[in-house]
Amino acid sequence: MTTDSLFRLSNLAEGATVTIDFEGQAMEVPEGISVAAALLACGARDFRSSVVGDQPRAPYCMMGVCFECLVEIDGVPARQSCLIPVRGGMCIKRQSGAPALDIEDEGEGHE
Amino acid sequence: MSNERLTVVGGGLVGSAIAYGAARRGISVRVLDQGDTAFRASRGNFGLIWVSSKGGGMMRYARWTRDAARLWPELHEELLALTGVDTGLQQTGGFWLGFSEKEVQARAELLEKIDKGAGGIPYRMMEPAELRQYLPGLGPAVVGGSFGAHDGQVNPLMLLRALHAGLKKRGAEIISGVDVVDVRHQADSGQFSILSRDGQRWSSDRLVLAAGLGIPALAEKVGLYAPVITTRGQVLITERLKPFLHYPTNKARQTREGSVQIGSTSEDVGFDDRTTTDKIEWLAHRAVATFPALKAARLVRAWGALRPLTLDGYPIYQRSESCPGAFVAICHSGVTLAAAHAFVIGPWMAGLTQPPPDFEVFRSDRFLDPNASFSHDH
Numbered sequence: 001m002t003t004d005s006l007f008r009l010s011n012l013a014e015g016a017t018v019t020i021d022f023e024g025q026a027m028e029v030p031e032g033i034s035v036a037a038a039l040l041a042c043g044a045r046d047f048r049s050s051v052v053g054d055q056p057r058a059p060y061c062m063m064g065v066c067f068e069c070l071v072e073i074d075g076v077p078a079r080q081s082c083l084i085p086v087r088g089g090m091c092i093k094r095q096s097g098a099p100a101l102d103i104e105d106e107g108e109g110h111e
Numbered sequence: 112m113s114n115e116r117l118t119v120v121g122g123g124l125v126g127s128a129i130a131y132g133a134a135r136r137g138i139s140v141r142v143l144d145q146g147d148t149a150f151r152a153s154r155g156n157f158g159l160i161w162v163s164s165k166g167g168g169m170m171r172y173a174r175w176t177r178d179a180a181r182l183w184p185e186l187h188e189e190l191l192a193l194t195g196v197d198t199g200l201q202q203t204g205g206f207w208l209g210f211s212e213k214e215v216q217a218r219a220e221l222l223e224k225i226d227k228g229a230g231g232i233p234y235r236m237m238e239p240a241e242l243r244q245y246l247p248g249l250g251p252a253v254v255g256g257s258f259g260a261h262d263g264q265v266n267p268l269m270l271l272r273a274l275h276a277g278l279k280k281r282g283a284e285i286i287s288g289v290d291v292v293d294v295r296h297q298a299d300s301g302q303f304s305i306l307s308r309d310g311q312r313w314s315s316d317r318l319v320l321a322a323g324l325g326i327p328a329l330a331e332k333v334g335l336y337a338p339v340i341t342t343r344g345q346v347l348i349t350e351r352l353k354p355f356l357h358y359p360t361n362k363a364r365q366t367r368e369g370s371v372q373i374g375s376t377s378e379d380v381g382f383d384d385r386t387t388t389d390k391i392e393w394l395a396h397r398a399v400a401t402f403p404a405l406k407a408a409r410l411v412r413a414w415g416a417l418r419p420l421t422l423d424g425y426p427i428y429q430r431s432e433s434c435p436g437a438f439v440a441i442c443h444s445g446v447t448l449a450a451a452h453a454f455v456i457g458p459w460m461a462g463l464t465q466p467p468p469d470f471e472v473f474r475s476d477r478f479l480d481p482n483a484s485f486s487h488d489h
Binding site: 051052067078097098099100101102103104 | 248350351353405408409
């Protein structure tokens with residue numbers, strides 16, 4: 001899932017770090033950076049598969065516009081990883097295609 | 112074959128479909144398109160092909176809409192083969208969903224009136240249990256609905272792209288970024304002279320005004336009365352989701368790519384195409400009441416768009432008496448009527464065919480009666 005990173009964090013030696021989990025792999029990353037930046041720095045290249053063509057995707061704009069960096073975070077699907085800061089203990093998974101709604105949920109008040 | 116040149120002012124869905132219909136019959140066609148700086152209704156369209164409930168006050172319009180929907184597969188296939196652009200046509204039938212017994216009853220009466228009056232527009236009223244067989248996940252707020260077998264959906268952006276690509280393939284000229292400010296009829300030569308804001312001039316044997324909200328000022332210069340009002344429609348778009356909604360409904364539809372489109376408002380606010388928080392909230396509430404699972408979906412966009420409309424909501428299709436060769440086409444339903452505009456209106460306005468039977472009802476004279484008052488369903 002990860003390989004040699006194309007990116008280098010300039011301040012890696014300084015400051016506190018947190019540990020996150022991506023697809024079962026523990027990663028120690030600087031506190032305060034985005035999930036997308038952290039995953040890229042650790043060598044992740046395949047963040048999700050595209051909805052229509054089922055092709056591998058990775059972050060593109062890194063500023064919340066392109067929706068290429070979607071991942072599942074702590075069980076919530078399709079989150080924009082470039083907009084979310086890392087937190088210790090985060091469990092991150094690849095987003096596979098489009099998220100599915102739970103259509104059996106018929107709403108409150110339905111007996 | 113005619114060597115006459117036809118100029119269409121307006122390169123949105125209505126103008127492009129009419130122009131395409133003339134070009135495919137061998138006419139030399141020029142389209143003058145203001146471009147995406149215009150109040151481009153084609154870009155804000157909800158994408159429904161909708162027959163059900165149209166024409167309750169004008170049976171000729173109900174039949175026109177019914178026949179237009181029947182022509183759609185031919186247009187889709189032709190554009191796909193010619194251009195490779197897929198309009199995304201899905202004519203599965205569609206559902207209207209009601210939140211009160213009163214509106215369900217009114218719906219049943221309207222659909223019966225239209226089917227009896229126009230013929231060949233069958234419908235089926237359904238209880239919630241039956242609706243859920245087709246629309247799993249329907250919420251308890253929905254108390255009834257109707258199914259129209261002729262209804263469907265397309266991708267309006269791809270339709271516009273397919274028409275433009277088809278026009279080019281048929282040898283038509285599309286000139287973009289043109290703001291037409293004047294049209295004149297030269298009585299001696301019979302030619303039309305067309306002037307743009309930046310000083311460009313064109314000459315043409317025939318002229319079709321299909322510029323939506325830009326029509327009234329141009330129409331009066333060629334002897335046509337063409338009053339237009341607007342409605343604003345606000346629409347919400349969700350993130351792409353796995354397919355769960357397999358039929359279009361009047362409150363939401365899921366695109367083939369997975370986005371759920373939630374719509375739409377109909378507001379009389381003049382030339383203001385902004386979105387507003389209160390309407391976005393209302394649309395979101397209504398969508399979640401219809402399909403409760405949508406509360407977990409994230410919204411990625413909202414937009415507002417202006418659509419042209421006549422005072423009674425029905426189209427104006429008319430030729431000028433004083434300036435032969437000039438025509439006007441105004442309608443609210445550029446998607447539903449696209450194939451009829453291409454296959455029927457285009458050849459008529461190009462001078463190749465007679466107008467369809469009983470088409471006088473679409474003349475704007477109906478708005479000149481000083482004792483008449485008008486309302487529309489939009």
